[in-house]
Amino acid sequence: MMASLFSSFDPSTNLGLSLNWLSSFIGIMLIPSMFWLIPSRASVIWNKILNTLHKEFKVLMASNKMNGSTILFVSLFSLILFNNFLGLFPYIFTSTSHLTLTLSLALPLWLSFMIYGWVNNTIHMLAHLVPQGTPPALMPFMVCIETISNIIRPGTLAVRLTANMIAGHLLLTLLGNTGNSLSLYLINVLIIVQLALLTLESAVSIIQAYVFAVLSTLYSSEVN
Template identity: 85%
Template sequence: MMASLFSSFDPSTSTMISLNWLSSFIGIILIPSAFWVIPSRTSFFWNKILNTLHKEFKILMASEKMKGSTVFFVSLFSFIIFNNFLGLFPYIFTSTSHLSLTLALALPLWLSFMVYGWINNTIHMLAHLVPQGTPPALMPFMVCIETISNVIRPGTLAVRLTANMIAGHLLLTLLGNTGASLSTYFISILIITQIALLTLESAVSIIQAYVFTVLSTLYSSEVN
């Protein structure tokens, strides 16, 4: 029996052994096999999306030092969107609704950017702490504000993805649990509402994967 509603998002709720995290690795196992099959309309469509993302990330970086880095960010987008969509299927664990995964993605990215920036472009990183045109009297305060906003970046990345994933799933769970006590008329309304929410969650899954990746790309472009 669940202790609370949020325990439905616990990886070890359904089984004594926490095997639900294996859903995060299904894509890593299955996606490479797609390169060995005959190209289909789906694969052409997905390659079109990846090429579009590659061109956009290349513009955002706008640095000769970052050649080839778009492959990493496109792969990050693919991994996040796959796990977001996988969580929409019944009885499949949504790994991106946990801070343990999202923070594990955001924190090493931010830390590597900071280490690279402060070692190779120290003056550039110091200049970022004081926006252009800041009055001398406000410079100490601006340094504190910019430092705090920089430090909380991995947290905001992780919490944004987790909160958006868990909010829609929580609403779907709440509405689904009321179905047993409703009449036939209200159940039909509930089904329509659930389908509409599922469509919205599909859009949120795409948007949040895109936002996470674009913000990571922008953070990387700031250190050059």
């Protein structure tokens, strides 16, 4: 039972095909088409969302040295959001529910921030290891704590996104598997609950993409 339950998160078992990460690249074929068509309401709304994110990320970064870098985090938000929503459709593997993808996004970002910060702003990075107002006796401990908190940042980014994607899908799978043994009345209740959970998962998909992009922006602002 447990093996068959978690097999829904194995990309090679869906429809018996080993199309592991195809869903992540579908956006490359679909998204650019909006730029070649007459602007629709959907494209206008999406452009407004991207402009709002650009302004917010620009405020969070609070640095004039990295003009234009917000496009990286806006693109990161778009990629994660697309994959999160794509996983809500039946028989489509949710690539963001695997650490393979989420860690591949978080680790290079964090590593590039750290290399840039330690090479160009070494004094500033050292000052971050000891918060202002720390008593001298606690400074060695604060350095250890801050160092560990910096090292685990890519892991927390990746696990947060993966865990939130798995949790909702797992609950939907558990409830869906009970449908065969329920009466007609309870099946109607189950459908309502599943629709409510699906709405919640849609909100979680947006929130987690936003959280991932915002935290990445904040991590990049600390190295300047």
